[in-house]
Amino acid sequence: MSSAAFTETVAKAGVDWHSDEMKARRKRRYAADRRLQIYGIVAISFALGFLAILIGSLTFSGHKAFTQTVATIEIDLSGAKVDPNNIKDADWRGIVRGALRAQMPGLSRREERKFFEMFTSSGQFLVRDAVLADPSRLNGVSRFAIPMADPIDQLAKGEISRDTPENQRRVNDQQIAMFDQLVEKGVISTPFNWGLFFNADSRFPELAGLAGAISGSFWSLLVCFIISFPIGIAAAIYLEEFAPKNKLTDLIEVNINNLAAVPSVVFGLLGLAVFLGWLGLPRSAPLVGGLVLALMTLPTLIIVTRVSLKSVPSSIREAALGVGASKHEMIFHHVLPLAIPAVMTGSIISLARALGETAPLLLIGMNAFITSPPDGVFAASTALPTQIYIWADSPERGFVARTSAAILVLLAFLVLMNGIAIYLRQRFERRW
């Protein structure tokens, strides 16, 4: 190696440093230096390139789910036999099918079945709920947006190519022809897909949304915060300021450091055995999810809080004690307020981690199929990451785009939380 040669030359006296041999050696040594630099750049480009591909491919496959192909159909409800006092039980299936039939008259029975398949199978419920929300629509003609079924949605977005042979795609030639007719009539449009945010989960990709997952995540994080924030701060204050140095506190400290590195799935096992098995709490509930996440984030939160307490200079403590404050007053009136921005930053970051955590939530059953958003911490629900897992496992092609879109939503929440944390840090953090 070059540096072995380099030590040799130092030992010898009277070396001609300008000889070709020495020049070549220098060149080699500098080349080695440059190689190391290039390796470093390659390593960094590999990591960052991977990140770019990750974000790029998710955006590419996910952005299409933010729009949804819908057919805007006019339905004349004044002629339909709907009892205004019992809107729920009217023949909505017949009404919707009649309106659809009017768009494409003169089809045979088989053609008609293929035609109806092009629209979401839950169109009748959408129309019913719209009328329930606004009964005045019963009095005349009004327009309803009916989402197209998943294959047609894919066709409209160009995911299904018209060039593939008919038996290899999920839309037949006849349906394509009918779709083109609808487009010509101006019935089809692709507005922003609000359903992605306001619908709950569904077996049909065109109706599936994240409302249940987002509110489930919200309730879980709320429980997690309510438990871990006070307990984490209290534990950190005790360990940093009050605890005597003895075997027990040493044990607690080693324990917290190790707990921070325990795999998250083990916390899921804990939740399953203790909260569900022994305490009998309800399965799939955000309450249990929040408890498990709280236990998981607690060690990190304690470590972060201790570091920020430590960074408050001792002159402030001594000044407070000097004018007669008790130890509690010194901490709660002076040290903690100075440390709280850093504590808030740390706890928002650990909440963001908790938001992305999946494995423990799977074990306590937050991957159930639930078609309505939870109305509290005891109701069964999913969370954003578990919803991503469920959709990623679903066979329908439409769910690929939905999964990517859900990931983008999750990443947006994470960016938002980390952004708030960074803002807090830059705005309030003091350097002593």
Next chain:
Amino acid sequence: MSGYLIAALALAALMMTFVGCARARATQNGAAEKTHSRPIYHGLNAAIWTGVPAFIFLLLWLGGQNSVINQLVIASFPGAENLDPSARSLILSEIRQVAAGNIFKEPTPEIQAAVAHLKSLQQISTVAMVAVVAATMAIGAFLGYRVIGNRYRARHSVERSVTYFMMFSSFVAIVTTLGIVASLVFEALQFFAKVPVTEFLFGLRWEPQIAIRADQVAGQGAFGVLPVMFGTFVISLISMIVAVPTGILSAIYLTEYADRRFRAAVKPLLEILAGVPTVVYGFFAVLTVAPAVRSLGLGLGIPSSPNSALAAGAVMGVMIIPFISSLSDDALAAVPRAMREGSFALGATKGETIRKVLLPAALPGIVGGVLLALSRAVGETMIVVMAAGLIARMTLNPFDAVTTVTVQIVTLLIGDSEFDNPKTLAAFALGLILFLVTLMLNLIALRTVRKYREKY
């Protein structure tokens, strides 16, 4: 119900703060002697007396009520005393299901009677709970209000309560560890009662999908953990092969070569890799990496499976890069300046200094970081659940599918699980092994890092 009760407790405590504060102020106004505590402490003290005992009582009640009611219901169920525990729990869960309104078939008259019994017991329990909690609250409020006076040391009392709360909080960490160990060991022992320990530890076949009911068609069942451990080892090894060189080289470049602006821009970007949720990596591995790896393998003429170890391991490796990078960064930064400058003074180039001086000096810290990263790779769940296989094979071919400990834990426990069959319990035995392995890696790593820090 308990939600309202907690809200009522909080409200009452808040009210008592103001009431106590006002009373303390009133007594202090006319007092000749100097008072001990400021009025706010009297208020807080009254609030603590009002809220805390009642709240603790409420938690205990909620924790205990289910098992007590279960005991009472099952005791009154005809013929239950002759049944074994698993049959009892089956009946209990049926009763609970019917009571919750999930009826699949018409319940028998005995079950209906038990449901009625259960519902009446629940009602009694709720009423009793509200009464007892309200009484505790009222007594606490009365006592807290009565002690208010000039001589009463309310501040000491409040501070003592706060100290107790802080002590309790720092014990939560220990209780969590104990809870983990207890639940894992308890369920694992039940598993070892059904499957011998030696078969579990040294068996070469892992086929846990056994029949839960008698009429199901399923495998015989074999619980040998070695193939699963082997798969975990293969995937962790692949991830380390990806992460260790990349992480260390990027740390070297960032600390030694890059200028400040480059470093300030790139370091947060690398940290993003660690902040991306693992379920996202898993989806990415399935969607993009696995097909690419498969076509690569088939192009090379190697038998490849769609969920190859290479895809899962490589993606996991990328996830770990920032982890290794930042720990190596710390280790390199901790090498004393004198060593670096001594090397430069002898005429060494930067690259020679890094390779011959800095890396050897920082090696223990880097090794500690790598061990921590390894423990994270072993415990990583979602990437492998989504991208690795389910069948335990002992193969070193990275294009083939292997399974890992965490994959098995999740697949065994997903869906409905009964606590008394070996399939469910096996997951806890695997969890115990996972916990012990990661604990050992963490302890060694933390010790290495700490020892090394003391040296300089």
